[in-house]
Amino acid sequence: MTTINQDRLIQHFIDLVKIDSESRNEKAIAETLAEQLGKIGFQVSKLPVPADISNGFNIYAKLPGKLDGSVLLSSHMDTVTPGNGIEPVINDGIISSKGDTILGGDDKSGIAAIMEAVRCILANDVPHKTIELAFTVYEEGGLHGSKNFDMSYVESEQAIVLDSGGAIGTIITVAPGQQNLKINITGKPAHAGLAPEEGINALTVAADAISQMKLSRIDSETTANIGVVKGGQATNIVMPELYVEAEARSLDDDKLAAQVDHMISTFNAAAEKHGAEINIESTRAYDAYRINDNDPHVAAIKAAFEANGVEPKTQPTGGGSDANIFNGKGLKTVNLSTGMAKVHTTEEYIKITDMVAITEFMYTYLTK
Numbered sequence: 001m002t003t004i005n006q007d008r009l010i011q012h013f014i015d016l017v018k019i020d021s022e023s024r025n026e027k028a029i030a031e032t033l034a035e036q037l038g039k040i041g042f043q044v045s046k047l048p049v050p051a052d053i054s055n056g057f058n059i060y061a062k063l064p065g066k067l068d069g070s071v072l073l074s075s076h077m078d079t080v081t082p083g084n085g086i087e088p089v090i091n092d093g094i095i096s097s098k099g100d101t102i103l104g105g106d107d108k109s110g111i112a113a114i115m116e117a118v119r120c121i122l123a124n125d126v127p128h129k130t131i132e133l134a135f136t137v138y139e140e141g142g143l144h145g146s147k148n149f150d151m152s153y154v155e156s157e158q159a160i161v162l163d164s165g166g167a168i169g170t171i172i173t174v175a176p177g178q179q180n181l182k183i184n185i186t187g188k189p190a191h192a193g194l195a196p197e198e199g200i201n202a203l204t205v206a207a208d209a210i211s212q213m214k215l216s217r218i219d220s221e222t223t224a225n226i227g228v229v230k231g232g233q234a235t236n237i238v239m240p241e242l243y244v245e246a247e248a249r250s251l252d253d254d255k256l257a258a259q260v261d262h263m264i265s266t267f268n269a270a271a272e273k274h275g276a277e278i279n280i281e282s283t284r285a286y287d288a289y290r291i292n293d294n295d296p297h298v299a300a301i302k303a304a305f306e307a308n309g310v311e312p313k314t315q316p317t318g319g320g321s322d323a324n325i326f327n328g329k330g331l332k333t334v335n336l337s338t339g340m341a342k343v344h345t346t347e348e349y350i351k352i353t354d355m356v357a358i359t360e361f362m363y364t365y366l367t368k
Contacts (some may be wrong), residue, residue, distance in 0.1 A: 222249065298334060
């Protein structure tokens with residue numbers, strides 16, 4: 001086991017979470033990281049993204065190594081809300097926010113771990129693999145940074161995303177695909193007191209459809225959810241329009257297609273039954289990925305954990321990450337836990353021992 005500079009690791013993490021970087025406002029953190037990476041010795045490229053995605057940029061950075069092999073390491077720079085004015089607090093070896101914001105361990109713990117591991121490797125003058133970095137904008141709420149990442153820079157054929165929770169040693173080798181549905185139901189307005197029978201209530205159409213729809217947990221690999229409903233103007237008007245947003249996810253592409261077809265056909269049938277018009281926009285958010293447990297990339301990661309006395313464990317997840325996008329672009333990618341916990345809530349926290357352990361893993365993996 002190598003000696004990670006724990007104080008520097010934690011101080012860097014705290015400095016990073018204090019930089020406001022809610023999704024689409026990543027300019028400040030991107031500029032900071034680009035400068036820091038340059039000082040460490042990386043060749044840094046600021047990769048532009050469409051202006052409606054971020055005021056910042058994706059970062060690609062490369063540090064050529066003397067050992068055989070090359071790997072892309074990735075974390076995202078943005079946070080969910082409420083993520084401005086974060087004040088980190090350390091109690092009994094646990095870092096949290098003071099309670100009115102998230103912490104931002106998702107995903108700045110990954111960034112801090114990668115950079116501390118590299119700093120220690122260089123300080124000890126240890127031979128290492130060629131290291132490529134992809135730090136992305138606007139991961140939360142759509143994986144937009146990775147979708148817009150210029151892959152022409154990337155030479156590695158495999159990647160590690162540090163953006164999961166759970167015990168250190170958790171390797172996400174299976175993740176779902178997700179389909180998003182945007183549904184506009186157009187009924188017919190009428191006075192609710194004078195002539196309700198002349199109207200077509202868009203909510204009635206939606207309720208009829210949803211009551212017949214398989215939702216929530218479909219099976220061990222598949223889920224579906226209605227998440228947004230907007231409509232209505234007043235109680236004395238038969239609701240003329242309703243907007244619904246839904247999603248379906250599955251680890252199995254055929255099951256995902258079947259669930260989406262079921263949801264669309266159920267909405268269409270209800271609209272036809274009630275004489276309403278309906279428009280459904282169906283878009284793929286990201287594809288599923290599945291990497292074999294005995295794949296050489298997974299085996300090398302397991303070996304590095306085991307060398308550090310950590311028991312590795314491959315497992316599936318129900319969530320999407322930049323790993324889905326990179327796999328979809330032909331880069332074999334797994335997602336590892338940094339120990340982040342209760343993410344996307346004001347109770348988010350991370351243990352210092354976990355941050356040190358994932359940093360030590362990175363050191364071992366990059367120098368083996």
